[in-house]
Amino acid sequence: MYVILAIILAVVSLILLARTLHILYRIHHGLARTLHILYRIHHGTTGPLVVPGHTVKTLMVLGSGGHTGELLQLMKALDLSIYTPRIYLTAASDTLSISRLRLSEQGVETQTKRENSHSSDTNNQTQTSAGQYSIEVVPRAREVGQGWTSTCFTTLWSLIFSAISVTRHRPNLILTNGPGTCVPVCLVALGLRILGICRNRVVFVESLCRVKTLSLSGRILYHLADDIIVQWPGLSKTYPRCRYLGRLI
Amino acid sequence: MMCKTVFLTVGTTHFDTLVKAAVDEDTLAVLREKGYTKLVLQIGRGTFTPIEGEHCGVTVSSFHLKPSIAEDFQSADLVISHAGAGSCLEALRAGKALVVVVNDTLMDNHQTELAEELANNKFCYFCYPDTLQETLTNMDVSQLQPYVPGKPMLLARYLESVI
Numbered sequence: 295m296y297v298i299l300a301i302i303l304a305v306v307s308l309i310l311l312a313r314t315l316h317i318l319y320r321i322h323h324g325l326a327r328t329l330h331i332l333y334r335i336h337h338g339t340t341g342p343l344v345v346p347g348h349t350v351k352t353l354m355v356l357g358s359g360g361h362t363g364e365l366l367q368l369m370k371a372l373d374l375s376i377y378t379p380r381i382y383l384t385a386a387s388d389t390l391s392i393s394r395l396r397l398s399e400q401g402v403e404t405q406t407k408r409e410n411s412h413s414s415d416t417n418n419q420t421q422t423s424a425g426q427y428s429i430e431v432v433p434r435a436r437e438v439g440q441g442w443t444s445t446c447f448t449t450l451w452s453l454i455f456s457a458i459s460v461t462r463h464r465p466n467l468i469l470t471n472g473p474g475t476c477v478p479v480c481l482v483a484l485g486l487r488i489l490g491i492c493r494n495r496v497v498f499v500e501s502l503c504r505v506k507t508l509s510l511s512g513r514i515l516y517h518l519a520d521d522i523i524v525q526w527p528g529l530s531k532t533y534p535r536c537r538y539l540g541r542l543i
Numbered sequence: 544m545m546c547k548t549v550f551l552t553v554g555t556t557h558f559d560t561l562v563k564a565a566v567d568e569d570t571l572a573v574l575r576e577k578g579y580t581k582l583v584l585q586i587g588r589g590t591f592t593p594i595e596g597e598h599c600g601v602t603v604s605s606f607h608l609k610p611s612i613a614e615d616f617q618s619a620d621l622v623i624s625h626a627g628a629g630s631c632l633e634a635l636r637a638g639k640a641l642v643v644v645v646n647d648t649l650m651d652n653h654q655t656e657l658a659e660e661l662a663n664n665k666f667c668y669f670c671y672p673d674t675l676q677e678t679l680t681n682m683d684v685s686q687l688q689p690y691v692p693g694k695p696m697l698l699a700r701y702l703e704s705v706i
Contacts, residue, residue, distance in 0.1 A: 343706045350706050360629050371695035372702070467706060495705065499698065503628045505656035521705070523698065526660065539701055541693035543632065 328488050332517070336535070340520045343466045343493055352377040353465035353483075356384045357473020358438075362391040364501055365471050366398045367543055374402055379426040381463050383456070385434035385475050392429060399427050430459040436474040453478035457485075464492040471499045472511040480515055497521045500529065500536070502543045508533055547579045550619035552612060552634075553587040554627045560672040561644050562586050562593060562605075565623060570676045571599040577679070579621060585612055613637075621684070623675070626654035631661060635690035641667035642682065644675060666690050 334340050344350055354369070356362040362384075374380070380399075384391045435452040436445045456478040460468075468483045470476035480496045487494055496519040500512050505526045512522060522536045530538040551565050562584055564570060574582065584593060584605035593605050609615075613633070616622065622634040623642045634641045643658040662669035665688040670678040 340705075360627065363629055368695045368698055371699040373699065376703070376706075467702075497702065501628070502632075502693070503653060503657045505660045507653065507656070509653075521701075523701070525693065537701075539697040542695050542698050543693040 324488070327490075331484070331488055335520050336517060338520070340495060341493075343495055349378050350376055350466045351379055351381070351463065352467045352469060353381045353383060353460065353463060353479070355468070355470035355473060355476040355479050356382055356388065356391040356395060357471075357475060358385070358388055358391070360503070361471055361473045361501065362388075362394055364543055365469070365499075366394060368471070368499065369398070377467065379428065381428050381430055381459075381465060383430045383432060383459060383475065383479060385473070386431050387434060395427075395429070430463075432456050432459060432475060432478075434475060435478055449474075449478060453482070457482045461486065461491070464494075466492070466494050468494060468496045469499070470497075470511075471501050472509045474511060477511050477514050480519055484518055495520045497523065499523045499542065500525060502541070504529065506532070508536075546581070547577075547620035548581040548583065548618060549574060549579045549621045549623060550583050550585070550612075550615045551623040552585040552615075552630050553589065553625045554630050555587050555608065556625055556627070556646070557588040557590070558586075558625050558644075558646050559589045559591040560648070561623075561625065561646070561675070562589055562591055564644075564672040564675045566593040566598070566603060567676065568599055570679065571601045571603075573676060573679045575600040583615060583619070585609070585615065626658040628654070628657055631657065631667065635661075635666055636692065638689065640684035640687055642675070642678060643667050643669050645669070645671055647671050664688065 354365060356365060382395050432455040433448065433452045435449045440448070452475060456475075460479055460482040464486065465483070468480060470480070476498070480498070483494050483496055486492050496515070498512060498515050498519040498521065500508060500523065502525050504512070504524065506528060508516065508522075508529065516522060516533065516535060522533070524530055524536040524538050525541050525543065527538050530536045551562070553561060565582065565584065571582070579601065581602045584603070586592065586605050586607055588607070593603055595604050596602070616633055616637045616639060619639055621642070622639045623644060624630040624634055626643050626645045631641065631643055643661065645655050645658055658669045661667050665686065667687065668678050668682050
């Protein structure tokens, strides 16, 4: 009888050992993958997102006043038939951003209709993809001047909602210019990439206001975003990972 | 006779020190001397409301907030603005002579960086509320450079190269 017990105990121990080794392997593998992705981000060697001719599902993080204004200005130069469908993510209290983005998108739709009515293309392409957009609302990660202790809780709350939004949409491109709300969004996008759920690229464009120092969001995402684009040359000297393309606004 | 207008804006902020400095008798006298006969003040969330009417030869009027101040920018000959990027750029894009005034009572005043840089490039003048009068006295708007807008196409091209 003791022999049978010993055999059972040995089998159970082996199963537990095998399971532990398997989990450690997966953790190790996950860790290796994480480090690999972070390495590629650091060296700017993140690969292309889509094959040529395909559209890029884009998520844009808007923020109070100036941030939204700047981002909408930047978008005017983009070929929106490539960056579609578009998801705009805003903080709950930011009704001004929502009305501004609607106006901006209406402008795009009017322009597209005008182009289509003049076009002699008979391929029945009256519904261009330039007009596809949706809006996601999340709790604000941090109010201006909010204390750091409470910020931890509000950021966590915002993170949960951001995680749900980003996971649901799985955007290929995350474009933001620095409101606090963008940090959880960018972290979740990175997480999805590490887990192999979707390929994406995080592009952080620092505001024109940032001449000598990076914003707090910029400093947090400095090693985690694929691109930190700055608008004044001094910044790329102080922060070598930043990319200076020229003044954008 | 010159009939020029000055438009002062503080955006949605509370910047009473600037408003008070602007309607100070000596400042108004300087403006009058430079040919400015009208001063319109957009005082945002400020609590100090200047007295309307003519003072030291300048007609003063004010309001708190409006849905759009584009027209006020357009009809001004000189803009005095707080250091918010939106206000500064709107004034510069409208091709107006600009004096940027930084609120030195604000903590972590990162707005100063942009105001200083724009002033270094001679797009505008830069000062604090207590040096406003001096700046207005010594300014020569013909020395200012026209604002060169940025190019969002640079970002568009970069994005297309990486996606």
